[in-house]
Amino acid sequence: AQKVTQAQTEISVVEKEDVTLDCVYETRDTTYYLFWYKQPPSGELVFLIRRNSFDEQNEISGRYSWNFQKSTSSFNFTITASQVVDSAVYFCALSAGGYGGSQGNLIFGKGTKLSVKP
């Protein structure tokens, strides 16, 4: 069975601090995809990143970076120099690769609520 665990329920930091959001996943699939979505207070779900299981290269996009480690089944997300606008709930999600059946369906973690204070 597939599962995503985000152990941190809430994190509070002061602006300009770096913060890492943890994500641990479980799957028996050899091909799978990992995602991060942001849910700001307005409620929509904003796509941030998708990684496939064969690509363990870390990725950096501005102040955001992601560390994918298959050996520990983790896909952690770091925000550098956090800003108040980063305050949101962040969800990690997993989907099976390939075609047919449950492929494409996202299994979400419970989310981590990040509060960045000025």
Add this chain to the structure above:
Amino acid sequence: EPEVTQTPSHQVTQMGQEVILRCVPISNHLYFYWYRQILGQKVEFLVSFYNNEISEKSEIFDDQFSVERPDGSNFTLKIRSTKLEDSAMYFCASNWDLNTEAFFGQGTRLTVV
């Protein structure tokens, strides 16, 4: 930039009433989904739809739920007889391929009273 559009943004309905939530996926997308998020909880998969039929559905998606793509643009979720526990945010999503990111609509907040 293309986006997934959901209407209404908020729906209040009485228990036992039927509701239809509407979505317009991104135009060249082929796969469509409904997800549900009960207030303060995680986002849960309900159903996926491809080629005019359901691909997969979760345990939540019981006989009270149905989906339809009545024309080339709309994708609807119907709840036949709403219960209090159906109160949640319902998200529509779409992607052009199973192995690409899904884009989500703004959500419809359903309140059953």
